[in-house]
Amino acid sequence: MPTTRDQMVDWLVDDTADTCSTDPGYLRSILREYWSAMSDEDLRRSYDELSPDEAGADCIDSGPTVTLRFRPQAWIRDNAFDVDPEQPDTWDIPVAILLNRFPTEDDWHEDYGARDDMRFEGRAPRWIREWSGPFEVELAPDAASPWELSATG
Known part of the structure; x- marks a missing residue:
């Protein structure tokens, strides 16, 4: 299992891209399991680092x-x-x-x-x-x- 942030990103992108494109809940389940041991404070800090004001910006497409x-x-x-x-x-x-x-x-x-x-x-x-x-x-x-x-x- 990846141990650094860069390794985690590479793993998520490389190993889950095909599945995530057909099953949006797959990545969510991976993240919930992987980060379930984080303290609330660590989780909040990670969330803030991911720029929550921009969260979801990539999921809006030209569709209805x-x-x-x-x-x-x-x-x-x-x-x-x-x-x-x-x-x-x-x-x-x-x-x-x-x-x-x-x-x-x-x-x-x-x-x-x-x-x-x-x-x-x-x-x-x-x-x-x-x-x-x-x-x-x-x-x-x-x-x-x-x-x-x-x-x-």
């Missing part, structure tokens, strides 16, 4: 996109209540990414864990990626249905 909305929440008497976001709370992701994880609208509504993970896709604002309280990720109210887009496209 869908707008997601982040609803930050706070716990009040063991219930999650929406709070007002102080910054932009929407961002775009490629429709292809959403449809790969949620082939049907029912999948979107049933798999809240995977839906919440969408906050790490596309150019989600940094504050959204770092939110530590409860939250929901949803399609923006005025967003076109990605399932209808795929049926017509």
